[in-house]
Amino acid sequence: MSDTKKFLFVNRKAPYGTIYAWESLEVILISAAFEQDVSLVFADDGVFQIAKGQDTTELGIKNFSPTYNALGDYDINKIYVEKESLEARGLTVDDLLKLTYEDEDDDWAEKDSIHVVSSAELAEIMDQQDVVLSF
Amino acid sequence: MSIEVNGKTLETDEEGYLANLNDWEPEVANVMAALEDTELNENHWEVINFLREYYEEYQIAPAVRVLTKAIGKKLGKEKGNSKYLYELFPYGPGKQACKYAGLPKPTGCV
Numbered sequence: 001m002s003d004t005k006k007f008l009f010v011n012r013k014a015p016y017g018t019i020y021a022w023e024s025l026e027v028i029l030i031s032a033a034f035e036q037d038v039s040l041v042f043a044d045d046g047v048f049q050i051a052k053g054q055d056t057t058e059l060g061i062k063n064f065s066p067t068y069n070a071l072g073d074y075d076i077n078k079i080y081v082e083k084e085s086l087e088a089r090g091l092t093v094d095d096l097l098k099l100t101y102e103d104e105d106d107d108w109a110e111k112d113s114i115h116v117v118s119s120a121e122l123a124e125i126m127d128q129q130d131v132v133l134s135f
Numbered sequence: 136m137s138i139e140v141n142g143k144t145l146e147t148d149e150e151g152y153l154a155n156l157n158d159w160e161p162e163v164a165n166v167m168a169a170l171e172d173t174e175l176n177e178n179h180w181e182v183i184n185f186l187r188e189y190y191e192e193y194q195i196a197p198a199v200r201v202l203t204k205a206i207g208k209k210l211g212k213e214k215g216n217s218k219y220l221y222e223l224f225p226y227g228p229g230k231q232a233c234k235y236a237g238l239p240k241p242t243g244c245v
Contacts, residue, residue: 033198062194070193073201 005130006037011046013135016061021049024135025067032074039129040071041122043082046135047089050081050097050114065097072101077113084119140166152234159187159237167235171226175235179223181210186236196241199229 009028015021032038042050049065056063071079079099086092099113117125126132136147140162146154151167153159164183168175175183185206189197197205199217207215214220220228229241 029195029198033200035200064194066192067194070195070197070201073197073205 004035004037006039006128007031008039008041008126008129008132010041010043010126010132010134011049012044013049014045015049015051015054015065016056016059020135021046022064024133025064027133028071028076029067029074032071032076038074038076039078039080039125040076041080041082041125043085043119043122045085045089047081047085047091047096050079050099051091051095052097068097068099071099072113075101077101077111078115079113080115080117080122080125082119082122083116086116138163138166138170150234150240152240153237156237156239163237164235171231178214179232179235181214182206182220182223182228182232183236185209186232186238190236190238196229196233196236196238198241199227202228202241 009024009031011021011024013020028038028040050068051065054063054065071077081093081096093114093116096114100110101113102108103111136149136151137144138147138151139145140160143158145158145163148154151170153163164180165175168179173179186196186202189195189202189205199220203215203217203220205215206220217228220232224231233239233241
């Protein structure tokens, strides 16, 4: 597609309790279906959106965290997690879902999609985008 | 709206998608297909079963592009292309196959 833009989706809220996380995920999947260049950021309480072992039984809400595993199929493989946000919540990358993609240019090798970056690096990444959407 | 399957009345939305995912049984697909003058063969079923497994794992119905790629990987290259899928499901592989599989309309599908 000739008219590809760089979209960055910034996710800052906990997954349940508000509709932001799910709405963001839907928009992300739609943007990717239209073959845009999509990157994601998880910062602040947003890091909980991709935490492992979510159980929403008691909440009576659908656990949509398995859907993040489909991002690789949608060619979304630039997922940035803010280091400071993880640290402030006592989390490490091992507490997050293992999100991967298959690299077409490297014999479909499975690679990690998640990159832990500092807030300074994040600022640079944001600077390179055409569109930044905050959820 | 609703459809009749095995003597039960199942609620659907205005486009014919099942209102409740758990109402699905294989006969639902046959009844929906008959309403659109389609008879399901094993090639249709391969795609329908694939979509149900995909939904089970990821909780979404995949976009057509993703479906095409994934079908190619699982069922072979000759089936992983839009021509093959559109011949099976002329109303659109995402829309029509997801409907028969009892899933919601794919995200991003208009």
